[in-house]
Amino acid sequence: MLDKFERNVIITALTVSALFIFSIFYALGARRQDVSECLPYNKTYETARVEQIDAKTYQIYYVARMWNFEPAISYIPVGSEVDLFVTSLDVVHGFNVFDKNVNLMAVPGGVAKTTVTFTEPGVYKIVCHEFCGTGHQNMEAEIIVNYPRK
Amino acid sequence: MQVSRPIRNILLIELFVPILLLTLGIYHGLMQVIYRSGVIQRTSVAGLDYYQGLTLHGVINAIVLTTFFAVAFGHATMIFYTKREPNKTATLVSMLLMVIGTGLAAAAILAGKASVLYTFYPPLKAHPAFYIGTAMLIVGSWVPYFDWIRMYLSWKREHPQESTPVAVIGTLVNFTIWFVCTLAVAYEVLVMLVPWSLGWTQEINIMLARTLFWFFGHALVYFWLLPSYIMFYTILPKLAGGKLYSGNAGRIAFFIFLILSIPIGVHHQFGDPSIGRGVKLTQSILTFGVAIPSFITAFTIAASLEYAARKRGATGLWSWIWKLPFFRKDVFLFGYLINGLILFIFGGLTGLVNASYSLNNVVHNTSFIPGHFHLTVGGPVFLAILGMSIYMLSQLTGRRIYAPVLNTIVPYLWTVGVLIFSAGLMYGGLIGEPRRTNMGLTYLNPSSEQFNPYWVVSSMLGLAGGGIMFTAGLLYFISFFGTCFRKRSAAPEIDLPVSETLHEERRVPLLDSFKPWLAIMGLIIFLTYAPAISDAINNTNRKAPPYKPTDPVPVVRK
Numbered sequence: 001m002l003d004k005f006e007r008n009v010i011i012t013a014l015t016v017s018a019l020f021i022f023s024i025f026y027a028l029g030a031r032r033q034d035v036s037e038c039l040p041y042n043k044t045y046e047t048a049r050v051e052q053i054d055a056k057t058y059q060i061y062y063v064a065r066m067w068n069f070e071p072a073i074s075y076i077p078v079g080s081e082v083d084l085f086v087t088s089l090d091v092v093h094g095f096n097v098f099d100k101n102v103n104l105m106a107v108p109g110g111v112a113k114t115t116v117t118f119t120e121p122g123v124y125k126i127v128c129h130e131f132c133g134t135g136h137q138n139m140e141a142e143i144i145v146n147y148p149r150k
Numbered sequence: 151m152q153v154s155r156p157i158r159n160i161l162l163i164e165l166f167v168p169i170l171l172l173t174l175g176i177y178h179g180l181m182q183v184i185y186r187s188g189v190i191q192r193t194s195v196a197g198l199d200y201y202q203g204l205t206l207h208g209v210i211n212a213i214v215l216t217t218f219f220a221v222a223f224g225h226a227t228m229i230f231y232t233k234r235e236p237n238k239t240a241t242l243v244s245m246l247l248m249v250i251g252t253g254l255a256a257a258a259i260l261a262g263k264a265s266v267l268y269t270f271y272p273p274l275k276a277h278p279a280f281y282i283g284t285a286m287l288i289v290g291s292w293v294p295y296f297d298w299i300r301m302y303l304s305w306k307r308e309h310p311q312e313s314t315p316v317a318v319i320g321t322l323v324n325f326t327i328w329f330v331c332t333l334a335v336a337y338e339v340l341v342m343l344v345p346w347s348l349g350w351t352q353e354i355n356i357m358l359a360r361t362l363f364w365f366f367g368h369a370l371v372y373f374w375l376l377p378s379y380i381m382f383y384t385i386l387p388k389l390a391g392g393k394l395y396s397g398n399a400g401r402i403a404f405f406i407f408l409i410l411s412i413p414i415g416v417h418h419q420f421g422d423p424s425i426g427r428g429v430k431l432t433q434s435i436l437t438f439g440v441a442i443p444s445f446i447t448a449f450t451i452a453a454s455l456e457y458a459a460r461k462r463g464a465t466g467l468w469s470w471i472w473k474l475p476f477f478r479k480d481v482f483l484f485g486y487l488i489n490g491l492i493l494f495i496f497g498g499l500t501g502l503v504n505a506s507y508s509l510n511n512v513v514h515n516t517s518f519i520p521g522h523f524h525l526t527v528g529g530p531v532f533l534a535i536l537g538m539s540i541y542m543l544s545q546l547t548g549r550r551i552y553a554p555v556l557n558t559i560v561p562y563l564w565t566v567g568v569l570i571f572s573a574g575l576m577y578g579g580l581i582g583e584p585r586r587t588n589m590g591l592t593y594l595n596p597s598s599e600q601f602n603p604y605w606v607v608s609s610m611l612g613l614a615g616g617g618i619m620f621t622a623g624l625l626y627f628i629s630f631f632g633t634c635f636r637k638r639s640a641a642p643e644i645d646l647p648v649s650e651t652l653h654e655e656r657r658v659p660l661l662d663s664f665k666p667w668l669a670i671m672g673l674i675i676f677l678t679y680a681p682a683i684s685d686a687i688n689n690t691n692r693k694a695p696p697y698k699p700t701d702p703v704p705v706v707r708k
Contacts, residue, residue, distance in 0.1 A: 003653070005453065006396055006446075013445035017438045024434065024507045033508035035420040035430055041691040066702035087423070090704070091273045091697050092356065094421075094515050098582045103421050103514040108273060109692035110357050110423030125602075127593075129515040129584035131201065131267050133274065133699040134193070137592045140600055 036104050036112040045087045045111045050074045059083045060143075064093035064106040067135030069126060078121050078146045087111045094130035097143065105130065121146040153229060153644055156238050158546050160245045164222040165539050165546075167249060168215040169630055171256070175210035176623040178203035183571070183616030186587075187609040188594030200588040201265045201699065208268030209259065212527060213284070214252050216374045217291050219535045221248070223377050224325065226542060227317040228298045230646050232305040236297045244293035251286025254279045265699050267586060269367070270343075272359050275696035275705060278347045281339045288332050295325040313657040316400040317384045317646075322664070323404045324376035327411045330675070331369035338362040346696060349705075353693035357424045357686040364415035365679060372411040372440075374527050378534035379403070381487055382451050387649035389484040390474055392458025394649040399450045401661040403443035409671045410440040413678035420510045424689035429682045430507065436678065437505035444498050451491065457652060477562070479554045483647075486537025489561040493529030493568060500525060500576065515586075517608070518579025521572040528568055528619075533561050540630050548640040552632025556625040563625065567618030574611025583608055 027033040048063040048070035058080050063070045065088070076082060086095045088106035095104040097116065104112040118124070128139035153161070178198065184190050185200050193199055198206075221244065229235060257279060258264040264276035270284075302322060306314070338359050345351045383400040387393055394400070416433040419425055456470055464470035474488070475481045500522040504510055513519065544551050551557055579585075583605045587593070592600040594609055660666065695704040 003396070006399060006449070009449040010442075010446060013442050016445070017441060020438055020502060020506065021435055024431075024509075027508050028431075033511070035427060035508055035511065036423060038424060038426040038685065038689060040689050041424070066697070090694075090702060092271050092360075094584070096514075096516065096582060096584065101511040103511040105419075105421040105423065105515075107360070107423055107690075108356050108694040109690040112421060112423040125582075127582065127584050129587070130271070131204075131274075131586040133697070133702070134199075134201065136201075136586075137588045138600070 033101070034114070036114055039085075039111050039113055041087070041109060041111050045085055046089060056080050057082075059085065062086045062095065062106070062141070064088040064095065064128070064132075064139075066090050066133050067128075067139045069093075069095075069128070069139065069141035071141070073142045073144060075144050076118055076146075079117070079119060080145075081115060081117045082143075083113060083115050085111055085113050091132050092130050093128045093132045093139065096127050096129045098125045098127075100124060118143070118145045151230060151233065151644055153546070153642070154235060154238075157225070157229070157235055157241060158642055160241050161222050161225055162543070162546055163249070164218050164225075164245055165543055166634070167252070168210070168218040169539060169627075171210045171252070172215055172623075173627060175207050175215070176620060178207040179211070179623075180616055180620040182207065183609075183613045185590045186594070187613040188590045188596075188606075189613065191590045191595045193588065193591065199262065199265060201267070201586075202259060202262055204586065205259050205265050205267050206256075209255060209284075211532075212268055212374070214287065215535060216527070216531065217287060218248060218252075219539060220324065220328075220373060220377050221291050221294055222542070223380075223538060224294060224298065224321045226644050226646065227321050227380065228301055230644050231315045231318050232301045234301045234304060236294060236301065240293050240297050244290045247286050247290030247293070251283040251288075251290060254283030254286065256283075258283065269363065271363070272343060272346070272354060272356055273694040273697045273704075274699050275347050278344055281343050281347060285336060285339050285344075288336060292329055292332070295329055298322060298325065311657065313397070313655065314662050315384070316394075316397050316404075317380050319401055319662075320376055320380035320383070320404050323408045324373060324380075326664070326668070327369050327376075327408060328373045330671075331366045331373075331412050334362045335366035338366075353695050355687065355690050356694050357422065357690040358683070360419065360422065361416070361425070361682055361686040364418045365412065366415070367418060368415040369411045371523075371527065372407055374531045376404070376407065377538075378487075378490060378530045379447060381534050381538065382447060382491065382530075384649050385647045386451060386484065386487045387454035387458060388647040389481045389487070390455050390458035392454055392461055392649075393652040395450045395453040395457065395652050397651040397655050398658060398661055399446050401658075403446050403450075405661065405667045406443040407440065408667050409674055410436055412671070413674045414440060414505075416678075416682050417505045417510070420507065421514050425682055425685045429678070429685060433678055433682075434505055434507040436674075438502070441498065441502060444494075448491075448495075454649070454652070455488075477558060479558050482551075482554065482558045483537045483541055485558060486533045486561045487530075489565040490530030490533040493525050493533075493565060496569075496572070497522060497525030497529050513579055515584065516579035517575040517583040517585045517612075520585050521575030521579055524568055524575070525572050528572075529565075533564065536626055537561065540626075540633065542644070543630065543633055545644060546642050547634070548638045548642040549633055549636040550639055551629060552636055553625075553629045557629040560622050560626045560629070564619055564622035567615045567620075567622055569615070571612055571615025571619060574608050574613075574615055577611065578605055578608030581605065581608065 264280035459470035464473035
């Protein structure tokens with residue numbers, strides 16, 4: 001049915017795919033790269049706030065609305081590990097933190113969570129990247145890591 | 151072969167209507183790169199708002215054009231290979247449903263009442279005519295599927311010992327995928343969105359709606375792609391002057407698509423809340439499975455082309471490529487298909503990036519995504535549609551193609567444009583440029599506080615590529631509409647190039663039967679989607695009322 005070349009090509013394709021899938025598990029295990037966590041939703045996520053757990057651990061609860069994020073600016077010290085929780089009170093919004101590979105969807109009725117460590121000082125811009133109405137292009141927030149010192 | 155007059159006219163309408171609308175879709179394609187690069191810093195131009203135009207661009211180019219073409223080309227392959235005609239009434243009803251549905255949706259968008267983009271994610275609400283029109287278009291495309299099953303079974307009874315032609319398997323596989331996946335979106339639209347947009351129900355579960363949409367949304371891309379695959383397997387080798395390296399490889403590829411096209415839709419929702427990581431990881435891995443048939447196709451088609459080139463006297467490890475019939479007016483379709491294949495190398499590989507679970511965090515919803523899909527749906531899919539539409543137009547009207555030189559260079563020009571365009575968008579995506587955003591108003595407006603100078607170069611590349619793509623589109627329209635106005639010079643017919651297989655192939659019963667594959671398909675879909683849908687329902691604790699895109703206060707009805 002299949003000739004030699006075809007067999008070889010199917011084996012190669014399977015090998016390459018296996019390599020890709022291994023890389024996914026490698027990133028997941030050794031490099032701790034994971035996607036949004038699945039948490040059951042409750043009302044407490046609807047209050048925007050920054051909470052300090054200890055010296056280097058923070059939690060930021062983001063609430064997205066047409067057309068802003070709250071908290072619009074949060075101050076975090078360098079080296080902090082930050083849990084980000086994102087939800088929306090109206091339509092679907094996007095949530096992308098520059099340079100940090102944080103990419104979440106803010107969906108009403110659900111909460112997306114990820115954890116990120118800020119090792120470099122700077123201003124990290126957050127952009128809404130899902131169309132959320134006519135003001136979509138205005139929707140931004142910032143995480144300020146040790147700059148200016150506060 | 152000859153086709154009866156009513157069927158011929160219906161096919162011509164199904165080819166003509168979407169290409170006519172495409173003029174609008176491509177116009178706003180150009181406008182978008184102009185807005186995005188900050189050359190225009192406005193919300194609307196000539197009465198068409200950015201997001202309204204983006205909705206038009208997506209709905210016309212990705213839903214209307216592809217669905218009409220899949221139906222028309224499906225008719226052509228089924229008629230040509232089974233030597234049977236579809237039922238006239240059913241074909242007419244299907245065409246009318248699709249045309250009226252498209253008209254309703256287009257009217258809602260043009261009236262500015264449905265600027266919700268082609269993914270129409272709730273809680274953004276469109277006018278009910280938009281949802282009903284889209285549903286009519288989809289239901290219209292279901293009708294011929296059942297007719298084709300009848301034609302296939304009747305052909306099968308007459309030829310019990312013959313292998314079913316690859317094109318027939320491809321068409322039936324494609325519409326089986328389409329029928330199954332559109333059931334989910336039909337539920338979303340008819341049960342959830344229509345009553346909600348009419349004010350009969352107050353609130354809906356948004357995660358459930360998104361999950362049902364993506365049950366459909368990724369299978370949709372294979373519905374776009376499989377007509378091109380049918381052409382790659384059955385037409386391209388013949389045009390190149392050779393034979394198909396293996397017909398059974400094509401059958402295997404199509405059946406893998408049948409079982410794996412649907413249970414991978416959650417890979418569009420890696421950033422979403424409410425769906426568990428296990429479901430996401432499973433569907434990510436299955437997506438690599440659906441890359442296998444594309445690897446097989448890449449080999450089979452490359453081998454067929456090499457065989458054709460060597461038959462034309464080529465030698466050398468790589469130099470045989472130049473013996474293929476590039477830039478030839480008489481086989482212009484070769485140019486459309488080969489350019490599509492070249493683009494698909496990049497489109498397929500960037501697709502694997504998107505599907506890669508955590509790697510998706512880098513690119514999700516950035517302009518990397520439109521960069522990727524303009525190399526797939528804007529590559530092999532779009533070029534095969536353009537090439538085959540003008541080919542069928544010329545045959546079914548019996549008119550010679552107008553300005554054949556223009557028609558021949560269109561795919562090459564398009565390919566140059568789309569490569570530059572996608573390179574710009576993907577580069578921008580990697581440095582955080584969002585998709586679906588009127589960046590000229592803020593991020594690329596130097597007088598705005600939000601101005602981001604890093605995105606200037608990437609969006610300018612997008613503009614340059616988009617301009618070339620638009621030019622290629624214009625040349626195509628000259629050729630296509632010019633052909634409509636020529637005088638008839640031959641008898642109308644359907645005659646598709648047929649590639650023989652290189653080796654004598656025995657009939658393999660497993661590859662000539664749908665039943666086992668359909669059973670596996672049902673099983674995998676159930677195993678992957680039952681947990682996804684149950685997650686979406688159980689982890690989402692607040693439902694949402696409808697919102698207009700212009701207003702942060704929900705629509706309230708007394």
